[in-house]
Amino acid sequence: MSTLKLVLAFVLALVFGSGAALAQTPRLGKPISEADIKAWDIAVMPDGTGLPPGSGTAVQGARVFAEKCSPCHGAGGKGSPLAPAPLFGGAPLTSGIDTPKTIGNFFGYSTIVFDFVRRAMPFSQPRTLTSDEVYAATAYLLWLNKIVGENDVMDAKTLPQVKMPNRDGFIIRFPDRI
Amino acid sequence: MEASTKRGWDGVQVVAGNGLLHRRAFLRSGAAVAGAMMGYTFVRSAAAEPLKDDPWSLGMGAVSPPLQTPSRFERDVVRTLSNPNNELRNSHARTPHHLLNGTITPNSMHFSINHSGLPDIDPEQHRLVIHGLVRQPLVFTVESLSRYPMESRMAFVECSGNSAPMFSNQPVQATAQALHGLVSCSEWTGVRLSTLLDEAGFDPKAKWVIAEGGDALALHRSVPMKKALDDAMIGLYQNGERLMPGNGYPMRLLLPGYQGNMNVKFLRRLKLTEGPAMSYYEGKIYSQLLPDGKAYRFHFLQEVKSFITHPSFGLKMNGPGYYEISGIAYSGNGRISRVMVSADGGKTWAQAALQEPVHSKAFARFRAPWRWNGGPAVLQSRAWDDAGNAQPTRAEFVAVRGETKKPVTNLLAFPNQHYNSVTSWGIGSDGEIKHVYA
Numbered sequence: 001m002s003t004l005k006l007v008l009a010f011v012l013a014l015v016f017g018s019g020a021a022l023a024q025t026p027r028l029g030k031p032i033s034e035a036d037i038k039a040w041d042i043a044v045m046p047d048g049t050g051l052p053p054g055s056g057t058a059v060q061g062a063r064v065f066a067e068k069c070s071p072c073h074g075a076g077g078k079g080s081p082l083a084p085a086p087l088f089g090g091a092p093l094t095s096g097i098d099t100p101k102t103i104g105n106f107f108g109y110s111t112i113v114f115d116f117v118r119r120a121m122p123f124s125q126p127r128t129l130t131s132d133e134v135y136a137a138t139a140y141l142l143w144l145n146k147i148v149g150e151n152d153v154m155d156a157k158t159l160p161q162v163k164m165p166n167r168d169g170f171i172i173r174f175p176d177r178i
Numbered sequence: 179m180e181a182s183t184k185r186g187w188d189g190v191q192v193v194a195g196n197g198l199l200h201r202r203a204f205l206r207s208g209a210a211v212a213g214a215m216m217g218y219t220f221v222r223s224a225a226a227e228p229l230k231d232d233p234w235s236l237g238m239g240a241v242s243p244p245l246q247t248p249s250r251f252e253r254d255v256v257r258t259l260s261n262p263n264n265e266l267r268n269s270h271a272r273t274p275h276h277l278l279n280g281t282i283t284p285n286s287m288h289f290s291i292n293h294s295g296l297p298d299i300d301p302e303q304h305r306l307v308i309h310g311l312v313r314q315p316l317v318f319t320v321e322s323l324s325r326y327p328m329e330s331r332m333a334f335v336e337c338s339g340n341s342a343p344m345f346s347n348q349p350v351q352a353t354a355q356a357l358h359g360l361v362s363c364s365e366w367t368g369v370r371l372s373t374l375l376d377e378a379g380f381d382p383k384a385k386w387v388i389a390e391g392g393d394a395l396a397l398h399r400s401v402p403m404k405k406a407l408d409d410a411m412i413g414l415y416q417n418g419e420r421l422m423p424g425n426g427y428p429m430r431l432l433l434p435g436y437q438g439n440m441n442v443k444f445l446r447r448l449k450l451t452e453g454p455a456m457s458y459y460e461g462k463i464y465s466q467l468l469p470d471g472k473a474y475r476f477h478f479l480q481e482v483k484s485f486i487t488h489p490s491f492g493l494k495m496n497g498p499g500y501y502e503i504s505g506i507a508y509s510g511n512g513r514i515s516r517v518m519v520s521a522d523g524g525k526t527w528a529q530a531a532l533q534e535p536v537h538s539k540a541f542a543r544f545r546a547p548w549r550w551n552g553g554p555a556v557l558q559s560r561a562w563d564d565a566g567n568a569q570p571t572r573a574e575f576v577a578v579r580g581e582t583k584k585p586v587t588n589l590l591a592f593p594n595q596h597y598n599s600v601t602s603w604g605i606g607s608d609g610e611i612k613h614v615y616a
Contacts, residue, residue, distance in 0.1 A: 025376055026326055026377075027377060028325055029308070029374065029377050029378065030316060030317045031314050032309075032316065034315060037307055040307065040396075043398055043449065043455045045451070045453060046453070092471065093472075094469075094470065094471035096467075096582065096583050097468070097469055097593065098582050098593035101462055106465075107462065109456050109461060112458055120394070120396070123394075124266055126294075126395065169471070169473055170472065170475040171473070173474040173475065173476055173478070174477070174478055177402060177476075177479070178385070178404065178476065
């Protein structure tokens with residue numbers, strides 16, 4: 001082993017802790033590159049990490065929603081027998097412990113909307129929307145909740161900057177367990 | 179009201195009001211109460227009928243099937259379904275606790291919640307990937323994981339929405355299955371997650387693991403590294419057999435004592451990160467509202483709880499006399515250390531016997547002998563865990579967490595999350611059992 005490799009191994013051991021260099025395990029896991037994980041690596045973090053290229057506005061999103069979302073969520077997100085809960089509005093959270101939660105009155109991060117639409121919607125055909133469609137649908141849902149303007153462009157840079165009304169409404173229940 | 183430790187019912191020790199007997203009153207090893215048993219005689223019922231051979235004892239029986247199922251006389255002992263037609267929404271199947279006994283939930287009756295139906299996963303094609311803040315991203319198969327050192331442990335899994343109908347400001351009339359059927363307990367066998375994280379080599383900057391399933395929703399939750407390195411397991415077997423599809427086949431994350439939804443089923447991806455994902459399920463559904471409008475985030479723990487399964491709503495009292503009060507207690511904090519039972523709505527209490535061994539973060543079965551005098555009674559159980567936590571009374575719970583302003587009418591709804599107070603069953607002179615608040 002060259003000196004460089006030895007130094008590299010030592011640094012890696014420092015960075016990744018004793019678990020990396022010393023742990024004895026059966027070593028049956030097969031190495032894979034992050035590039036080959038990309039198709040599954042869809043989680044969007046609250047700071048926007050993981051957001052793909054693309055963009056959309058509420059005006060564009062209204063068309064996406066009418067075609068892909070309204071069959072279950074009703075025209076304009078008002079709800080339907082399949083998914084009765086309206087996707088906007090909502091009573092103040094002080095109205096009772098069973099107050100229905102919406103994007104407008106509850107969600108702490110705009111990225112939750114993008115992430116969930118991309119991974120789970122449309123319910124019967126998840127992960128079939130293009131990134132532009134997801135951005136547009138997200139912009140539309142935020143607009144329905146009066147959080148962004150109808151022509152505000154949502155993309156990887158602007159979306160995480162949208163401050164949600166209930167951003168500071170949460171208490172970590174067991175901080176010592178984190 | 180009978181006084182504490184009064185001898186009653188032909189000498190058996192009565193230890194609390196309304197006929198609660200000493201927990202060892204009928205155990206052979208009950209030396210402490212042996213004296214109290216002196217002179218004990220049963221009041222016999224009318225003589226039994228003469229015995230004769232029954233038809234099934236007079237001929238060859240049926241074939242023993244490869245996969246056995248319960249007797250046809252037990253057809254009613256099944257899970258109740260919230261979405262039997264598999265409409266495009268989530269579905270719940272609840273465990274019939276009032277019809278079961280012991281500490282293990284049969285696999286066919288383990289509760290199951292699926293947010294997008296049951297995926298039909300081919301175990302040969304299934305992959306688990308560990309990546310993110312690791313030295314080397316790794317892929318595991320069911321076959322490769324099955325070669326790792328395994329461990330077995332008892333653990334309950336509970337939906338954090340279990341018992342949610344009890345947020346109602348009026349008691350809903352429902353069985354223990356309808357109220358508390360979203361918790362079950364199994365012996366799980368699998369591979370310690372820490373073993374796999376060691377193999378991948380983790381960066382000390384990693385504070386969270388994002389766990390994701392291979393179902394249609396690709397449901398994901400953020401798990402603290404603290405838990406991942408503590409007692410987390412990749413579960414492969416449930417009560418000795420491969421996981422049921424509804425419980426995550428072919429592999430699931432098992433986080434003993436943590437809310438069910440975090441125990442990600444159909445597990446296909448673990449990504450180590452510095453921060454949490456703030457996923458839909460942690461950012462909306464499982465962040466529960468408090469009366470002041472704030473919400474808890476990252477509740478994680480299923481706190482100490484108990485409920486009586488026998489007698490309970492849906493069962494019938496068969497006249498005055500001896501009954502065994504029996505139920506389930508568990509805590510995400512550790513072992514159940516004590517369960518107290520009351521027959522007079524919490525005025526007086528008797529200690530219940532705990533079925534040994536009592537496992538950490540698993541069901542403990544408690545039992546208490548009781549002589550029902552045929553009059554009104556209110557049965558309650560209250561549990562403590564070995565971390566010193568006491569199950570709250572309903573009044574204590576509601577004072578902090580609130581209740582609904584109108585009665586809950588939809589038993590399948592979830593007014594809120596993480597309910598763990600005492601449950602009360604009211605018994606009338608007619609033998610009817612009702613759910614009451616006391």
